[in-house]
Amino acid sequence: VEAKMQGTRLQVTVPSFDTHATLLCLKGSAPLVGLEVNGAPRGQAGLVSVAPGAELSVKATVYNPSPRALPANEATVWLPRGWLRSDTALKLPPIAPYGSQSVTFKVRPPEVCGGLRLRPITLRYPQASPATEIVWWGRS
Numbered sequence: 001v002e003a004k005m006q007g008t009r010l011q012v013t014v015p016s017f018d019t020h021a022t023l024l025c026l027k028g029s030a031p032l033v034g035l036e037v038n039g040a041p042r043g044q045a046g047l048v049s050v051a052p053g054a055e056l057s058v059k060a061t062v063y064n065p066s067p068r069a070l071p072a073n074e075a076t077v078w079l080p081r082g083w084l085r086s087d088t089a090l091k092l093p094p095i096a097p098y099g100s101q102s103v104t105f106k107v108r109p110p111e112v113c114g115g116l117r118l119r120p121i122t123l124r125y126p127q128a129s130p131a132t133e134i135v136w137w138g139r140s
Contacts, residue, residue, distance in 0.1 A: 028066040031095075033075070033123055033131035035060055040135070047118075048135040056107040060123045060131065062092055063100045070095040075103060078122040078130075080137075082110040092125075113138055 003012045039056040043049035050056065058077075064070050074089040086106040095101050107121060116138035124130045 028068075030066075031070060031125055031128035032063040032065060033060060033125050033128050034063070035121070035123060035131045035133045037121070037133050037135070043136055048133060050109050050119075050135045050137045052109055052111050052113045054109060056121075057104055058107055058121060058123075058133070059102055059104045060090070061100050061102040062095060062125050062128065064095040064097060067097045069097055073126055076124045077105055077107075078120075078124065079107060080119045083119075084108040109137055 003010060005011070036059040037048045037056055038059070040048050040050045040054050048056070060075055062070075062075065072094050073092055075092055076089050077085050077087065079085055084107070090103040090105060092101045092103060109119075116136055119135050119137045120132045121135060122130050122132045
């Protein structure tokens, strides 16, 4: 950044740039859950675009934004009717204060598909709001 004095004023020219940021401050909160889906490209509106025969790897991370440890627990996977999963419930070890734990499960859509439809992949963890990834499902 170039700066120069003009009399008693400091003149600065700041180049244009685009940035996005979020600051989140928590004193203590219920667990938070995040999902990361791999194995299919993202398409319109950033949605995962799944075709019949695809195999998805879904990583679920449970965050503990509180000063108290969370006991060992289970995360439950919910899928649309006809979809297959490697596990229904995934065991998570205790989560330290302000720590996190991750588990990964596999998901397969049915082999037969009609038109494009929006479908949810949901993970539930006790005392946390469910985390959902909405996917486009249809012919590729």
